[in-house]
Amino acid sequence: MNEHLDSLTPAIVWRHFRTLCNTPRPSGHEAELRALIERWAEARGLTHERDAAGNLLVRKPATPGCEQASGIVLQGHLDMVAQANADHPHDFTTDPIETYIADGWLYATNTTLGADNGMGVAAALAVLEDNSLCHGPLEALFTIEEETSMGGALGLAENWLKGDILLNLDSEDRGQVYIGCAGGADVLVTANLPTSALRDDERPWRLSLTGLVGGHSGIDIHKGRGNANRLLVRVLRALEPHGARLIDYHGGTLRNALPREAFATLALVDDEGEAAQARLSELQAELVAELAGVDDGLVLALEEVESTPDEALTTTASHMLVAALHVAPYGVERMSVEVPGVVETSNNLGVVTLVGGRFELCALVRSLRDSATRDIADRFRALFALIGAETRVENAYPGWTPDPESPLLARFRQLHQRRLGSDPEVKVIHAGLECGILGGKYPELAMISFGPQIRGAHSPNERVEIDSVDECWQLLRALIEELAEGQAA
Known part of the structure; x- marks a missing residue:
């Protein structure tokens, strides 16, 4: 199902998003997707671990010569909000998400799309797969039950992550970067x-x-x-x-x-x-x-x-x-x-x-x-x-306390200006990004959050702007490569 996604650019990201659409994953039912990612990682020689809460961590060694670069943690959540129109029968535990394209946006038919946070998960998997990318040590952290209880992040194992920088891929606004969020x-x-x-x-x-x-x-x-x-x-x-x-x-x-x-x-x-x-x-x-x-x-x-x-x-x-x-x-x-x-x-x-x-x-x-x-x-x-x-x-x-003077933020802003000709808006979001919880467990992590343009999240009108996915992917790749070159603090 959703074969039309294979024709979109960047193919490496959309291929993974198609897998996510075809794999039921409402909150509390992430096991099938998690096992699928584990098999995928093993086939590529990538190590993976689970913690007691059920979160998944996949590791990829640095590109030769970049071993001393700052370690990067790519982070997103596996689950999606399960909302369907009342007149549309859909079992989110068994039925795939059926997608369609209209006016440059990707929608689902009468249900939530799962771009929140499927696009972030797909981008992280694409980074792990992309062998043309020069990078330092990589970790991809996939949490569970974010949409219902933040249970995965709250139960995240301590002394598990090894990276210095966390890139949260759960934001939904093109041209913006988030440095703080609400608690709840x-x-x-x-x-x-x-x-x-x-x-x-x-x-x-x-x-x-x-x-x-x-x-x-x-x-x-x-x-x-x-x-x-x-x-x-x-x-x-x-x-x-x-x-x-x-x-x-x-x-x-x-x-x-x-x-x-x-x-x-x-x-x-x-x-x-x-x-x-x-x-x-x-x-x-x-x-x-x-x-x-x-x-x-x-x-x-x-x-x-x-x-x-x-x-x-x-x-x-x-x-x-x-x-x-x-x-x-x-x-x-x-x-x-x-x-x-x-x-x-x-x-x-x-x-x-x-x-x-x-x-x-x-x-x-x-x-x-x-x-x-x-x-x-x-x-x-x-x-x-x-x-x-x-x-x-x-x-x-807890919430995520903003750090406007973060060197990581400065590096991202410079990159955004060079590649897109504009300075990103620096924002604090009134939503519960997992960064606040993760920062409490790993206070030394430098963090920012960014992502493609998503509208209507948590409703059957959820949609993602297709062009923004490629823009976000190019920014993510460029940032990882710059960090591998040791240009970030």
Whole structure:
């Protein structure tokens, strides 16, 4: 499958990306791809190791004469975000990604593409394969479960990496180089809420909110796009005067993706259905107007369902849960003063479920300041304690502190200027690059992050600009060769 990728330039990179597209690799299911890379490395005489967390490290000796050059670690993550349009059946654990080309960009058909971070992994493999490249000692570090928990980086073995320089290949902006990133943490809220039987005059209705763009919960959080959980809770609040009480709720699928769809089953009194639908039409017009030019596809629907559930949340429990969700922290909390134009702290209401009275919420807090992450987590704890819920924080990871005076950064900027005629933008990203975690374990590593142009990451609109892949590849090759010549500090 995806034979058309073999015709793209640089062939050595796209050939590896085709392999990644054809090999299912959602978070938690990287084993097949990891084993494939290990067999590939063995066939080329390259050594490889795994650590206890399941990360893979492939080593290649320096080109003869370059043994004294600084060792380079090429780093990317094997997993991809698994998001598909609701009307497109796709099993990310078994089905390959089907790609197509349009207007100079590579897309996937109704699913995420996996260019995040498949392009970085493909580039690292291409470097290992390219015997025409002059280089110092090379290591390619492929981590796991980056998209769900940062588990691979958090569990990375200490005293394992030997290189002096780390090139993270998980950035998504042409003409930019990243030198810092936000840290973050998952905030998990759970509660068992009281229910009562449906009355004889109540009927179940299915409420849905679909059609949003979605996107990355870090780099897209400031763009004003709709969050399906945030918006559907607003609709639920508006329907409470019609006697609505929640039976179940399902919104979002990943804590690090802006939710595109959310669904709820409601109990409504018989004679309130028509009025509720009329109110929904008003809400549709309001929300469409608010999101115009940013998120134009929103669709609200309310339909009576035939099956009759046994119970719904009590009126009080339903009201309290909807109220708590309505005021929960969401979106951009603060912009950075030190790094103008960069979000300092944000929160994404990523996944919300209610089944049989069991409520669960998973939010992802990001911040350049660990203290702000802790504060938002505590606000969740204080808020949801009012409805008897338990809040815990998991998978916390540190940010990456910028070093604008880095000699490695200076070398990259000079190279970019010579080859492309422009100075790259030096950026700090409001997302969880693994550099912060890796830097904590290996504080002597010099690090930068760069990559090709990727848009729509974490959504079925994900795409990569084909020309930017070749540009990024040429920069990567040139940087490795310059570092082998000993020109970098």
